[in-house]
Amino acid sequence: MKYSQYFIPTLREIPAEAEIASHKLMLRAGMIRKSSAGIYSFLPLAHRVLKKIIKIVEEEMDRAGGVQVLLPMVQPAEIWQQTGRWDVYGEEMFRLKDRHQRDFCLGPTHEEMITSLVKNEVRSYRELPLRLYQIQNKYRDEIRPRFGVMRAREFIMKDLYSFDRDNDGLNRSYQAMFEAYNQIFTRCGLEFRAVEADSGAIGGDVSHEFMVLADSGEAVILYCEECSYAANNEKATAALPSSMEEPLLPIEKVHTPGQATVPEVTTYLSVPPSQLIKTLFYQTDDEILAVLVRGDDEINDIKLGNLLNKPYRLAPPEEIASKLDLPVGYVGPLGLQEKRVKVLADLRIKAMANSICGANLKDYHLRNVNLERDFRVDSFADLRLAKAGDQCPHCQHPLLETRGVEVGHIFKLGTKYSSSLRATFRDEQGEEKPLIMGCYGIGISRIVAAAIEQNNDQDGIKWPAPIAPFQVLILPISKEQLPQAEEIYKGLIAAGVEVLLDDRDERAGVKFKDADLIGIPVRLTVGPKGLAKEEVEVKLRMTGEDLRWSLSEVTSQVLAYLKAHSPGGVLNEIMPTNQSQDGVILEKK
RNA sequence: CGGGGCGUGGCUCAGCUUGGUAGAGCGUUCGGUUCGGGACCGAAAGGUCGCAAGUUCAAAUCUUGUCGCCCCGACCA
Numbered sequence: 001m002k003y004s005q006y007f008i009p010t011l012r013e014i015p016a017e018a019e020i021a022s023h024k025l026m027l028r029a030g031m032i033r034k035s036s037a038g039i040y041s042f043l044p045l046a047h048r049v050l051k052k053i054i055k056i057v058e059e060e061m062d063r064a065g066g067v068q069v070l071l072p073m074v075q076p077a078e079i080w081q082q083t084g085r086w087d088v089y090g091e092e093m094f095r096l097k098d099r100h101q102r103d104f105c106l107g108p109t110h111e112e113m114i115t116s117l118v119k120n121e122v123r124s125y126r127e128l129p130l131r132l133y134q135i136q137n138k139y140r141d142e143i144r145p146r147f148g149v150m151r152a153r154e155f156i157m158k159d160l161y162s163f164d165r166d167n168d169g170l171n172r173s174y175q176a177m178f179e180a181y182n183q184i185f186t187r188c189g190l191e192f193r194a195v196e197a198d199s200g201a202i203g204g205d206v207s208h209e210f211m212v213l214a215d216s217g218e219a220v221i222l223y224c225e226e227c228s229y230a231a232n233n234e235k236a237t238a239a240l241p242s243s244m245e246e247p248l249l250p251i252e253k254v255h256t257p258g259q260a261t262v263p264e265v266t267t268y269l270s271v272p273p274s275q276l277i278k279t280l281f282y283q284t285d286d287e288i289l290a291v292l293v294r295g296d297d298e299i300n301d302i303k304l305g306n307l308l309n310k311p312y313r314l315a316p317p318e319e320i321a322s323k324l325d326l327p328v329g330y331v332g333p334l335g336l337q338e339k340r341v342k343v344l345a346d347l348r349i350k351a352m353a354n355s356i357c358g359a360n361l362k363d364y365h366l367r368n369v370n371l372e373r374d375f376r377v378d379s380f381a382d383l384r385l386a387k388a389g390d391q392c393p394h395c396q397h398p399l400l401e402t403r404g405v406e407v408g409h410i411f412k413l414g415t416k417y418s419s420s421l422r423a424t425f426r427d428e429q430g431e432e433k434p435l436i437m438g439c440y441g442i443g444i445s446r447i448v449a450a451a452i453e454q455n456n457d458q459d460g461i462k463w464p465a466p467i468a469p470f471q472v473l474i475l476p477i478s479k480e481q482l483p484q485a486e487e488i489y490k491g492l493i494a495a496g497v498e499v500l501l502d503d504r505d506e507r508a509g510v511k512f513k514d515a516d517l518i519g520i521p522v523r524l525t526v527g528p529k530g531l532a533k534e535e536v537e538v539k540l541r542m543t544g545e546d547l548r549w550s551l552s553e554v555t556s557q558v559l560a561y562l563k564a565h566s567p568g569g570v571l572n573e574i575m576p577t578n579q580s581q582d583g584v585i586l587e588k589k
Numbered sequence: 590c591g592g593g594g595c596g597u598g599g600c601u602c603a604g605c606u607u608g609g610u611a612g613a614g615c616g617u618u619c620g621g622u623u624c625g626g627g628a629c630c631g632a633a634a635g636g637u638c639g640c641a642a643g644u645u646c647a648a649a650u651c652u653u654g655u656c657g658c659c660c661c662g663a664c665c666a
Binding site: 159447477528 | 626657658
């Protein structure tokens with residue numbers, strides 16, 4: 001492709017609307033332009049990257065037994081009403097009416113659509129397993145779209161839905177997808193991790209997320225270097241510390257004037273935060289309940305939400321004061337049952353001895369408080385937010401923390417949708433059973449942003465070779481070198497390499513700046529200095545390495561570079577993989 | 590939806606407090622000089638100041654409404 005005939009409207013200045021690196025760079029590199037909030041046009045450079053990713057995804061889905069379909073984006077309300085999600089989805093669903101006033105939505109996801117399709121077509125266990133997938137636009141009217149295509153209202157997603165006859169089948173489908181996902185992100189040239197995840201609103205018990213590691217990622221990942229454990233911090237657990245074997249001391253009231261927060265109390269009394277019991281009050285529709293965690297722990301809202309299974313929020317201090325007559329900052333678990341407050345506690349509370357907590361009296365705390373002797377708990381659960389330094393739940397080694405962008409999420413759904421939509425099959429006994437489903441999503445357009453988020457510097461994007469819009473950029477210093485540049489261009493094209501030739505009548509500096517910005521992995525500078533020695537000057541964008549290749553070897557050198565930087569296969573040539581079976585691996589570049 | 594902020598040439602922004610001829614830099618076009626990391630000189634084009642109503646002799650500027658966008662919170666691929 002010749003630059004002068006192409007369409008890459010780069011921006012010299014940073015658009016004011018962009019916050020994070022990938023958003024700024026996609027705008028500056030002429031990849032996207034906003035149409036309205038969270039809705040973007042993808043320009044040629046971005047479109048090429050999308051196609052690269054889609055190709056990898058399709059190959060791996062097909063290889064894992066997937067069969068591609070294209071489903072309606074405009075979906076009728078009835079199927080959503082049958083699963084109850086017409087109401088559950090709420091404002092996040094783009095809704096529309098046709099001329100007959102019938103309700104439709106723009107598909108935010110396709111469980112309903114695919115299940116209602118399959119239910120009419122699949123009748124026998126002989127037709128299973130079935131793994132159908134689609135890659136298309138999805139629509140979610142996000143409350144707050146942000147970060148460019150990272151969280152958009154219109155976005156491209158791949159979804160595969162598996163239909164099996166039993167749990168063993170589901171497990172095989174899940175495992176096949178797990179492996180395919182590892183393969184996909186490896187082949188994209190991204191550093192990523194598969195982590196255990198909360199299954200959220202979609203339901204199901206087992207779930208993994210695939211995270212592209214990036215400091216700017218919204219998700220926090222806890223992982224163990226010793227074993228394979230890795231989890232989203234929404235889900236992560238840690239091994240429990242051993243119980244304190246201490247003689248129980250008599251309870252003691254201490255005056256702590258104006259010391260309401262954990263740091264204040266621990267400083268004032270010279271004790272570690274781990275010795276405090278923090279008491280927080282939450283409100284649901286019908287009750288107020290207390291949640292106890294250790295002073296150095298935070299409550300994990302996801303875990304609490306899963307346990308309560310109903311809407312809840314932190315009770316405002318005025319509520320606590322008026323309804324329970326308790327002074328916020330000095331509350332403790334003693335005597336709460338008498339106030340008809342249900343008490344939940346994190347598991348770590350069990351192991352504490354001679355703790356400190358509020359005295360339920362302004363400006364007073366209690367020392368040497370002990371479970372059972374002094375207060376009771378209605379139920380224990382893992383309610384704390386795990387953090388770096390906690391012990392791995394499998395092997396007790398300290399957990400490490402990193403951040404990531406969620407680009408894939410796989411779920412075991414079970415029969416949630418097949419039951420409500422009555423998608424059944426007959427087994428060998430002729431018995432009618434609901435299909436066992438799984439669903440497996442990849443945010444295709446989000447991968448583009450995540451890849452940039454992971455690979456950029458001050459000058460621009462550094463594309464991993466497998467998903468770069470072009471593999472090679474040829475940059476003639478001036479018009480004088482254009483003929484030689486075209487020779488190299490033809491040679492590379494003939495070898496099947498994707499090349500962008502910057503034939504614009506621009507100053508060298510401008511071309512260098514644009515080259516860095518759009519981030520094509522191999523830059524070949526054709527200038528008088530190199531040509532005098534029958535060489536091109538090579539700059540590798542990812543590492544910044546400078547090389548010289550002789551004109552006669554350019555093509556073979558490029559091919560060698562691309563092969564070396566195509567994990568898992570190049571040009572359809574798929575290499576064997578070396579991932580572990582339980583799959584939780586960290587890819588190193 | 591709650592809180593905060595912003596809408597002025599294609600882009601980044603000044604001007605608004607204190608109403609009176611709409612500005613700069615970048616980009617674009619033309620001419621010239623340059624030409625290996627976003628050149629320089631000269632000339633030019635380009636703006637319903639988001640939109641609507643109001644106050645006023647006069648509104649980018651003041652008031653009200655409205656639309657859009659961005660940031661912080663709950664959501665998620």
